[in-house]
Amino acid sequence: MAFDYTRMTATCAIDSPADATTLPPEVYGSDELYADEVDRIFRRGWIPLCRMEQIPTDGSYYSIDILGTPLVVTRDRHSEVRVLSRNCTHRWMELCSGAGEAKVLQCPYHLWSFGLDGHLAGAPEMKQSNGFNRADYGLKQFRHEVWKGFVFVNLDGQATPVAEQLAGLAEQVDPYDFENYQTVEHTEWGECEWDWKIMVDNFMECYHHMGPHRGSLEDEFPAHLSSTGEVGPYFTTMWSAQAPGYPISAPFMAPGADTLSPEHSRKTLIFIAYPLLQVAMGPGYMYWLKVLPLGAGRIEVHLDIAMSPAALAAPEFEERRNQLVKSICDIHREDLDVCAAVQKAINSGVTGVGRLSHLERPLWEFYRYLGRELGLLGTTTLASTG
Ligand code: FES
Ligand SMILES: [Fe+2]
Structure with a gap:
């Protein structure tokens, strides 16, 4: 109705x-x-997620759910900020929770690991899967902007x-x-x-x-x-x-x-x-x-x-x-x-x-x-x- x-x-x-x-x-x-x-x-x-000081160093991550969508704000090794999906691209498990520092985000289910820029860095036991290309399975990225120290996400990407x-x-x-x-x-x-x-x-x-x-x-x-x-x-x-x-x-x-x-x-x-x-x-x-x-x-x-x-x-x-x-x-x-x-x-x-x-x-x-x-x-x- x-x-x-x-x-x-x-x-x-x-x-x-x-x-x-x-x-x-x-x-x-x-x-x-x-x-x-x-x-x-x-x-x-534009939805505010965190402040920049909450991802203070290269390798920092900060998890937050918006409208039921699990997101992680990261600062990769080149200091670039990203807003990524926290759902693994294998079978959707959540990669992480809370905040901290990491070289990669590793899925606890079958140990696929993702760089903080979202690329799939490792996927064990996938060599026999025909045509499997790690480049096709990076984490979904969401549009973000930083304004006055706040990291914002725009979910539909059109704002x-x-x-x-x-x-x-x-x-x-x-x-x-x-x-x-x-x-x-x-x-x-x-x-x-x-x-x-x-x-x-x-x-x-x-x-x-x-x-x-x-x-x-x-x-x-x-x-x-x-x-x-x-x-x-x-x-x-x-x-x-x-x-x-x-x-x-x-x-x-x-x-x-x-x-x-x-x-x-x-x-x-x-x-x-x-x-x-x-x-x-x-x-x-x-x-x-x-x-x-x-x-x-x-x-x-x-x-x-x-x-x-x-x-x-x-x-x-x-x-x-x-x-x-x-x-x-x-x-x-x-x-x-x-x-x-x-x-x-x-x-x-x-x-x-x-x-x-x-x-x-x-x-x-x-x-x-x-x-x-x-x-x-x-x-x-x-x-x-x-
Ligand atoms: S669901 Fe993440 S590695 Fe399988
Ligand atoms: Fe008040």
Whole structure:
């Protein structure tokens, strides 16, 4: 049965943020809609897999499953990055799991071995197989690009280059020396029983600082001081400004790159590179949510924390790192609780469509993006921003 897009289209077609509504609740957890999202959004888009520092040396590999497809990101002996299938070309066994360093990826079943560039390097006992040519059995390669230290994959191979899609976003993050931020903590939050769009809705507004974060963020980064920033067809940015009187201190707001203006030290930049890369950052740190869709209303969530080059070089790095990890994880827990509660409410059968505050303008932008990608808006172009 096809998904009934009538109410979703009505939300996505709203062309002014002052008129914005929520999506209708039926979009959060529909198998039919999820199938369309896989085809039109996830397979066509750029999905972040890892950071470059997670494949730090020649011979590094990093395994990750996307939409049920087992992938491995590798750095071969010429330092070239690749995204390969993890399925052996003999009888499909998974070649590896986790991350590490290896000269070859050897299948545990019949010991075929593959170079980190994907070529089949060895296949025992195959000499009597007529016409068998190792060159025909390399691992499947997927299109990838590296942008600001993130390795992205595009499963259908047809997307416009990621640097083109995110050109306007690059201008926002470049002053931070963002490309050289280094991951200092990887955290996994397991399988979460809510839709990927609930995670985006939550991530892309600071209105809720006054709710779940009233004891953690609201005093220093009050909801009312947040605003939408630069927007493009494939990204939305948001600023969360620091309340007057707070110090510009480590680990969040300092130290930062010399290229930052004093104003940067008083605000947090939050952005989404559609559909899935969600980042919050300041002069001293950044964290990103890796949301892996598992199905309608089901995701796996990872949260990785990185520090800026200036913060990594500063004294008391360890202490600041620990403080950063604890604060971010505590805040993230507050977010997970509300996401779970919202999905539970939706599952109970609510039907109403709500109104959005001006502080939720990034959600309106997100719904416009969904409308464009799902083909709900005809030939409508990006609405004017500012
Ligand atoms: S399945 Fe990999 S070597 Fe047989
Ligand atoms: Fe939050």
